[in-house]
Each structure stands twice: as structure tokens, then as C-alpha cells.
Amino acid sequence: ALHVPLHFVVYDTGRKLNPVYGSNPRGGISQLKRHFPHLSDDDYRTICWVRDIYSAWMEAEPDASWLKS
Helix, strand or coil: CCCCCHHHHHHHHHHHHHHHHCCCCCCCHHHHHHHCCCCCHHHHHHHHHHHHHHHHHHHCCCCHHHHHC
16 A cells, blocks of 8 residues: 555656656657566556646646635
8 A cells, every 4th residue: 555645656757757758648658668668558558647647737727716715
């Protein structure tokens, strides 16, 4: 069992993946497969989902009313 909140794991993992594999949802998959040839297709999809969630979080701009609350 993890003793770390999952959003910390997603943030930290995405922060490390993004510079190497990019933030493009389809970008970097061939490089990822070269670096980790033993992973299954499900593993690659999971890694890409984590990277995509991180990218969405970093690109999001909160609504101005939320910032004022």
C-alpha cells in the first residue's frame, strides 16, 4: 500500500517523464519502448496516461473567480 497521496505520485512521475518523452499525448512512445522494451502495451498506456494527466494539470488555467476565492 502506498503511503503517499496518488496525486503526488502522478505529479512527480509526470514531472520526470515530460522532459524526456514530451507532453504530446502520442509523442515519445517509440522512445519509451526503446528505453523499456520489457513493458507490456498496458504498461505503456498507463505511463502515457500519467504523463497526459500531468500535462493537463500543468497547462490548466484556473478560472479567475476561483483564484479570488
